[in-house]
Amino acid sequence: MMSKMYLKITVPSGIFYENDVEIVTLKMSRGYIGIQPGHSTMFSNIEIGTLTIGWENKPGTEKYFIGGGLIYVLKDRINIITDDIVNVKDIDIQRAIEERDRLENKLRENKYSAADAYSMELKLKKTLLRIDTYNKK
Template sequence: MAGNFKLKIVTPSRSFFDGDVEMVIIRVSEGDMGILKDHEPVVSPVAIGPIRIKNVDGKFVEAACAGGFMTVTDEQTTIVTDAAEWAHEIDVERAKEALDRNRNRLDSDDHEVDVVRARTSLNRAMNRLRITGIDI
């Protein structure tokens, strides 16, 4: 059995999560990374994607993460992100509107569109909808 470790997830507006966990799976630039107790120390950028947390009771919970960075030390794993949301916190209609708006921007012939910003917003909206279980 791997054991438990301390996980903190913080955003500019709140402490999103602070507790003991068995495992966390988070999206980094190279793909998904799993963290267990006694993981090698690491600092890594975090990509837009889900955060899957295996609680000490062995059950997984999932949240949407808007990107940021992560540090893993002997004492704890800390994820700092612009935004993190549980599925029940997500405004589905707002996420659908953002998805449609950014798809339209990317499909337009307007050369003034900030493509990087539109793609990032599109990815955030898609991630938020996936967390709620909505097919996109």
């Protein structure tokens, strides 16, 4: 039996996920990283992308879209803090496609302040990655 480590994912409303896991894979600034028991201590930002709990393509593996956050890793514990995470099975793909189209049209209008345009571009990036994560499930 593989060794496991404790994973806790916290969102503003409380604990989103809490369980012992074999591996967690998520995107950081230099790309995707898999964290297993015994990993060195680390504190870092999480990039927008897919968070996978368990081994890819194995029964029981769970996939989530995560819209960024923070991660703190100890030898046998992972703590993730985020305000945007959803199970891939729960993504409303039609809504995401409509949101993508709406944001792309608004950005084409080019009548927004730099701050508003930046905010819309960030929302569009999250929406595109949410769609991509859904399509890879």
